[in-house]
Amino acid sequence: MTANELLTVKQQFGIIGNTESLNTAIEIAMRVAPTDLSVLVTGESGVGKEFFPKIIHTHSARKHNKYIAVNCGAIPEGTIDSELFGHEKGSFTGAIDSRKGYFEEADGGTIFLDEVGELPISTQVRLLRVLQTGEFMRVGSAKVQKTNVRVVAATNNDLMKAIAEGRFREDLYYRLNTVPITVPALRERKGDIHLLFRKFASDVAVQYKMPAIVLDEGARILLENYHWRGNIRQLKNVAEQISAIEQSRNITADILRRYLPNEEYSVRTLSGGNDSYDNMTTERELLYKILFDMRNDINELKRMMTEAMSGRGTTPQPAPAPQHEIAGLLPERREVVASRYEYEDMVEVVDDVPSRELTKDDVQREQIIRALQRNGYRRKDAAQELFISERTLYRRMKALGIDDNTK
DSSP: OOHHHHHHHHHHHTOOOOOHHHHHHHHHHHHHTTSOOOEEEEOOTTSOTTHHHHHHHHTSTTTTSOEEEEEGGGSOTTTHHHHHHOBOTTSSTTOOSOBOOHHHHTTTSEEEEETGGGOOHHHHHHHHHHHHHSEEEOBTOOOEEEOOOEEEEEESSOHHHHHHTTSSOHHHHHHHTTEEEEOOOGGGOHHHHHHHHHHHHHHHHHHHTOOOOEEOHHHHHHHHHSOOTTHHHHHHHHHHHHHHHOSOSEEOHHHHHTTSOOHHHHHHHHHHHHHHHHHHHHHHHHHHHHHHHHHHHHHHHHHHHHHHHHHHHTSOOOOOOOGGGHHHHHHHHHHHHHHHHTOGGGGGSOOSSOOOOOOHHHHHHHHHHHHHHHTTTOHHHHHHHTTSOHHHHHHHHHHHTOOTTOO
């Protein structure tokens, strides 16, 4: 592919940059366009993956037919099969009429499946069949239909990790990944960052009829060395903010720094997001463990009470006491059960202090303390009993105010 052809494609789709990795991705898209091979575009969020399916479709033999882009992550799991493959009238509540799906509508053209890693497993099975045989069935129908579509998929997820975790089918991955295209992150395109910033600043200036902002040398160096976790989307956001807010059109490094999030804070925020997800999973597993333990405790109490009552049944029964003396007998009954089975928790049954409703944190705190006590306050052993990592246990102990001396 010549330099002029490459430049023509960039101008046609508004792609700015001359980094070797970007040029390589465009060249692969141009070479695979005349074929019907499936393409998988990978890259971080905000790098511009959506341009490559358009390049492939525009330079293919299908360019006069439909091009449909579908964001798989934005469609609810309960309706995604209907959206992709269509449905028959009455197939589910609200299906008042038959409807074509995207694969039927795009027959003869190209369909772009963005965020393909978010597809549920059941939909992945249907998609695999379409890719292999071109056949599909509408929801609620037994009739097999044929379609002839070119599938281009994109994701910002690590699909190999998703396969290992059972969230993505391995056979579908290899079917989609016939031709892989990797779009580089913005931090890997340092030479293009200033060009993109000038383009975004110029667009804002033209739209709102104001002078365009200009970066001095210090600001340009800071711009090129920033990490840009949000990639091109974040860069455009910063250019628009500065253009709209700053009165001075000459931007220094100090001014630019005010609009760039602290990188340490960004790392901590991202890490915290993952920990939040881990916490939700951990809390759910911990609650299951608590429920099972509570059930076992209840069964044990039932067994103890049954044995206690049966033991009393073998001894001579005293004469029936008057009704007003029953209350006086209750403490004695409690002491018999406790002394016979030495079950220390039974002593806490009666308490004059008004009870309050337990929160989820109270239940988790009690469960963690019990696990620590049973394991001699060895965190590693307690974490294994609770089915969580030692790091997660330490974090939960800190959040709930539990230390190694808590009884």
